[in-house]
Amino acid sequence: MEKVDKLYKYLSPCTLCPRNCKSLRDKGEVGFCKVTDKPMVSSFGPHFGEEPVLVGFGGSGTIFFTGCNLECVFCQNYQISHLMEGEYITVSELSDIMIYLEEKGCHNINLVSPTHQIPQVFSAVEEAKRKGLKIPIVYNCGGYENIKVLRELQGLVDIYMPDVKTFNHEFSKKYLKAPDYPEIVKETLLEMKRQVGHLKVNEYGLAEKGLMIRHLVMPGWIEDSKEILRWIAENLGKETYVNVMEQYFPFYKACDYPEICRKTTEEEFNKVYSYAKKLGLRLAV
Template structure:
């Protein structure tokens, strides 16, 4: 089965709206050009328990990223273009293979720059029997239009809210518009997905998980992020699951931006206590032991 889809000739898939002619093979700001590129596809056991469960999340890591996070743990694929070019047909096969391995869901990591290709692959895979929930694992830097196009394809949004400060977003992710873009996109995700729905095993079938990675030296901005999360939760209690992460590891260019260390127990505990004081008590909080490099997968084209 072959599927036709439109490759952007003036790309506006992300908030950068860089206008790259990807149909002509030109790469956008994200590093993605006209041929789908994937770095890894395998069962992943280190997401939130309601995503990984007991059998693992069928995770596909896509090459490229619209952000430029100086501390990215996946920087070989996000910033250095590591990956293998594959067809839409091959991606559909990968989805079905992960389902056959027993995955609880299909987990698309940083998929936004490949949206038309992935939708075509999901159409093919569903026609061939794919029935798992689809997770969009995103840094939160999305357009409202892109979120709307995912309707009918994405069941679960696993989204970051990284910063509230435009200056911090500019410094650490080269995206001063991140706070405004992420707020609008997340509100669209919440409206689209609805309240969390679980199956009999406690595995999430539909809904939103909002993640925040606590960054060393920037707990004040974490408090502001939690203020925003609390505002959403106060307006519609239980509309998402919060997930506070302590796993910051000074990868890539973190030291060049003044964050060349792990977060301290004291810093993370302040963030956790603030979240609980704000009523964000039904969700996930990591142990400090999560800030270890072995939790980062090896990008070796597994499963591709």
Template sequence: MAQPPPYIELYESGELERRAARLEARLEECDICPRRCGANRLKNETGSCNAGKLVAVASVCAHHGEEPVLSGSRGSGTIFFGNCNMRCVYCQNHQISQDPDRQRSNQVSPSRLANRMLYLQNELNCHNINLVSPTHYIPQILQAIFEAVPQGLRLPLVYNTNAYDDVETLAELEGVISIYLPDLKYADSNLAARLSDVPHYVPTARAAIKEMYRQTGELELDEDDIAVSGLIIRHLILPNDLAGSEASVKWIAGELSRSVPISLMAQYTPRHRALEVPLLSRSINAAEYRRVINLLDVLGMENGWLQDDSSQDYYLPDFNREDHPFERG
């Protein structure tokens, strides 16, 4: 029988409730993410992430297109949160991340979010709860977990993030999150500021990922090869080496471990405002993809996943679909 996730023990000890209360108090002068914008979100002032007191839930579904250790046979129970603390000009989820007016109609309470988690577990029978772009809603998410546990929530939680996370905030998630899934986007903070409107991305994301690795360590799988704990790092290759892939991969190998799984993504295609940036106005080519794969081989980094040539079409969502953003009609 599978071990219950550690947040059950945190709930039973009262620690989960205390953490949720501490995080909620921080919303009064919001410092949840590295922007530390100071908005009073308890009074529904919107922060720099365009989020207020309630949670924008854009989509809830069983996602079969995540890494195999997450999707398995029954799918990863994915909750796509609206709004974001970054402003990537090429964001594939721009329909929900950068359209705050639309996301107001998707706002729910933590209690309703708890119900969505239980739906993924009990009705869709997913392997895990996959929280996509959760950074700006961490206090509400912990409250939802606190409410869902006595109703039977038992699935491991996946924290699926852009890695622009605050280490102090992440510390409150120790023992709550089983699997961290950060996307290491850049190796140059100046490019991050230009393309994603965030300062100091590189040291911030690297510090956050180190904290994630400290909490969960190496990836562990169950008898069915489904992830139960650990770190997986995603890296989206951008054209013209704008992502600084070589520097990022070498940092992972040198500062974390060569055994950390890397999910190497070839799915980039110009979306949102990418066509306004000439260096981003095309998909990556085979040579760019092969160069990063060869680097992984040279460094002896054998754990992880590669996307095939169809990824540019297959992995792009459409959140105008009411049922499932990744399933074509």
């Protein structure tokens, strides 16, 4: 519990993420993420749409946390992240959800967008472990992390799965409302790799520990995608597990920006995917 106690020190005034909004969340104040000091959950259950190494035959035990520390204008989960669909629960109730997912046969606990709720979430993880939880913990995030907080998670997270959105400042300022995202996400990736190393799978092809990176190819941003993949190969190693994704669709406010108000073309995706193969990266299948 010592690690969890340290995490709560970042909660109020809040410095959990790079925005450092310093809201007094234990007093009911909310900052950028719009969440107080209690766990806020939208939904949970076995998920079969994740990477095969997470899904297996029993599914990935996903828990979708309400709110977010990014303002992606193209967010596909905007009802949860920005419109705040969900409800407050207790830490004990959250730990019971984790136990329930394990009992349902899920291969892991997949924490979706946990960054702004880290103390609450990992307090529940520790309680669930005391109740017998044994499956891996997946930290599924947008990559916009406070490096000091991230270091405190060493030993608490088995699998890091950041969604690397961009290395371009124009992109991050315009579409994420986070001008410093490129520098932050690079530091985040290096720290995650230091903690858990390259992805390890067991004899059943299921992820047990390590780093998994997602990258969504955006319309008109092929060169940005190539830069991200090149940096990964050079700085994290070609053994890095990367899922290059093609399912972009202009959700939420994307069509306020005409240049991204369309799907990524097959040609755009193929150019990026071919480049990733040329680099020799370990690509998701």
